[in-house]
Amino acid sequence: MTTILITGVTSYIGLNVARHLQNQGHDIHALVRPTTNMDRFLDFELRPTVHVFDWDENRAQGALNGILKVISPNVLVHLAGTYVNDHGFDDVSGLVADNIRFGTEILEAMRQSACDKIICVGSYFQYADYALPRATNLYAATKLAFEEILKFYADAYGIAAVKLVVFDTYGPGEWRPRLMPAIRQAQFEGLPLALVSENVWLDFLHIDDVCRAFEAVLGLLLTNDGKGRLDVYSLSSGRPVTLDDLI
Secondary structure, eight states, X not given: OOEEEEESTTSHHHHHHHHHHHHTTOEEEEEEOTTOOOTHHXXXXXXXXXXXXXXXXXXXXXXXXXXXXXXXXXXXXXXXXXXXSSOOGGGHHHHHIIIIIHHHHHXXXXXXXXXXXXXXXXXXXXXXXXXXXBOSXXXXXXXXXXXXXHHHHHHHHXXXXXXXXXXXXXXXXXXXXXXXXXXXXXXXXXXXXXXXXXXXXXXXXXXXXXXXXHXXXXXXXXXXXXXXXXXXXEEOOSOOEEHHHHO
């Protein structure tokens, strides 16, 4: 049985991935804030071992190190972060703290523990030039900055790291204000749906496919020697569609 520590477990992807890996027989641990609402654990039939860590009150590195040493995870799945599309001045500190600082603290705690494997997520917002990294907003820029830090820790300390670049996800139990639930709600209510004027391209991934991707990457990390490098994979449907065609 593999012990997996997950940050950001109460996100839509986090809950589904955690449940999927739990159903595969893995031992799931969740690192959460004291203010985290864990009510959805019941909705998703998720039974993780919960570890509470107060980022705001106790930023002592020793506390985070201690949690990792107690859990001794085989793999860390880092999903925690903050998303803001169009940021303002008040959003800057949160984006930097959650997307760069906390991830770096996680890596530092890994360096001083027995855990040397990590899976994290990236966003297609990091690739404004399609295949080449160029951030479309500050959120994406912080994700790119953390990727460089991740490369450093992989190279300097032998950590095996995988980043999954995820496109638009959808599926059952969705509560986020996203396009697919909005379409469904408009159908149920028989109301018009306000859309952007530009006919944009979209690439939708069902959450079950995302979960299977995490399972596949976990298998790669556990069976292959990926120490000292960062591998990046893009999760795409392979069938992008325009907004007009989707509607």
